[in-house]
Amino acid sequence: MLRSKLFVLPVIALALICQSINCWAKPQTAPKSESKAKVKTEPAKSKGQMTFESHCSSCHINGGNVVKPQKPLAGSKYLSNYVSFKSYLKEPVGTMPHYENLISNDKVLKELYRYVQTLKKSEGS
Numbered sequence: 001m002l003r004s005k006l007f008v009l010p011v012i013a014l015a016l017i018c019q020s021i022n023c024w025a026k027p028q029t030a031p032k033s034e035s036k037a038k039v040k041t042e043p044a045k046s047k048g049q050m051t052f053e054s055h056c057s058s059c060h061i062n063g064g065n066v067v068k069p070q071k072p073l074a075g076s077k078y079l080s081n082y083v084s085f086k087s088y089l090k091e092p093v094g095t096m097p098h099y100e101n102l103i104s105n106d107k108v109l110k111e112l113y114r115y116v117q118t119l120k121k122s123e124g125s
């Protein structure tokens with residue numbers, strides 16, 4: 001009587017441990033997390049944002065100015081209209097690079113202009 005009880009107890013204990021660490025549910029959780037990752041999609045970037053990220057954001061990250069912090073891009077007077085934006089890029093000041101390929105393509109430049117106008121002056125950058 002006592003012997004058979006001693007045999008059953010470890011089996012129950014094992015079952016309880018297995019239940020608590022959820023070892024029977026493992027094969028089910030793997031495909032679930034996979035499908036979750038697929039649902040996550042980034043919002044589409046505008047062409048202007050992509051041009052900004054490939055040409056300008058290294059220095060003007062978040063609309064700031066890494067090289068010359070007192071001359072941020074966001075809120076710049078050169079963004080007040082497209083003509084002044086274009087002419088600034090035609091003859092940039094100081095270490096600001098010259099972008100021949102952008103200036104000669106009004107379509108790309110206009111999209112870039114639309115994007116940089118959305119940048120907000122932010123504290124810390």
Ligand code: HEC
Nearest residue numbers: 055056059067068071072073076077078093094095096097
């Ligand atoms: C290598 C770093 C660098 C890159 C890349 C760069 N800039 Fe600049 N930018 C500067 C610097 C430095 C200044 C400040 C020039 C000065 O006044 O001395 C500046 C200034 C400006 C200003 C005028 C800000 C103001 O009010 O005086 C605008 C507008 C501007 N950049 C737009 C752009 C755009 C658009 C791009 C991408 C096509 C770009 N920059 C890429 C460094 C950079």
